[in-house]
Amino acid sequence: MGTTQELENALNALGSKLGDPAGKVSDLKRLSGGASQETWAFDFGPSGGAVEDLILRRAPGGVSAARSQAAIGLENEAALIDRAVAAGVPAPRVVHSCKPEDGLGQAFIMNRIAGETIARKILRDDQYATAREKLAAQCGSAAALIHSIDIADVPDLPKSMGEDQLAQYEEIYRGFDTPRPVFELAIQWLKASVPDAVEPSLVHGDFRLGNLIVDETGLVAVLDWELAHLGDRREDLAWICINSWRFGNSQNRVGGFGDLGEFLDAYAAAGGVEVTPAEIDWWETLGSFKWGVMCMIMYEAFRSGADPSVERAAIGRRVSETEIDLINLLERVRDA
């Protein structure tokens, strides 16, 4: 199962499950992007009639090969998106969660929302100038809605709080046996400065530009829920702030587009709790450390021979980006 024709046949056979027994697939094409999942766009409807714009999200070749041990699987992801939509989070509507007899492997189908996901366009194109002004508040509200979802009401998800993640990424870093003094200082400071614990809530796990659809009016959908977990709400609020996800616009702490105060105010106003910039400092430091270790993991794929591409080699020279980000953060904390 993998050719475009085979996929099209399987999708055509879904018929009424996609809301129209006479519906046919047209214009099926693979979209780029998506680190571990295949994403396909297609139109569905009666020939000559009105079509619905849909997205197929599918494990590569239909077989699950999660990008990390933490990924929750497509069935859980679909269930979670349903819950998020019910809670008022802007997200796609899941049309069908695939069963084995559908012949598509692990997959679900959702409606296709028009807009842009490429961060550099959202941050630079004139078309999104008005959207950029609203985005910090909209993201704060969306995060509050995500975190308000009753965790008794979501699929069985892994639990990972801040100290769990610090321990997990420290272990990976030590496993590489590549001493990096900046990482040592960050680990030491993070351990000595753990913020007060909070009750676990549903955490998106990859809440940042790239996983958000934005149109001229601002945020229209939160995508890519596969790293969702039970955790610390402040993780989502700080992950969008780490400098790597500001895509060159360092001066705007939230995603390269927004002001932290405005973002946190909107979060609190939409039902989230009060979160202080100092708490974001800790989580942003953890986030930059995690991203640095992730770059080391990607480089390790080259070093071990698993992926000999020049791209995997090059990413090893991006670990230093997270080192300077950590220094900037720690210097600000020290001098505060």
Added chain:
Amino acid sequence: MHDQPSVSELVTAVRGFISDTAAPQLTGHAAFHARVAVNVLDIVLRDLEARDANDLREAASLAALLNISPEAHSHSEMVQMLCEKLRNSELTLSTPGLLEHLKTTAIAQLEVDQPKYSGLREARGRP
């Protein structure tokens, strides 16, 4: 050994071939990897230029921070020693000179690895 052409000249020639001749004929994934390859060769050229001076400066700074003689230890031994002192909290964020050493070293590394990175501008802007 002869050095005409030098290593830098050879790398520059390959960089030019990839960027001006090969890349325009490529599409999709191969074109993307060609752009990455050009960036990698730029890193190689900057590394060739900067490494010796950076290592000398970093070794002197490490030795001062660790209060040891730079001749007595290899570079990697000193980095390892610094890491151990950070791991056991003998040195901390408030240790005089520590963050300055790390910052100077990281700036030098970024100037080789990703000189356009936004965090580097921020680091330079705050003396």
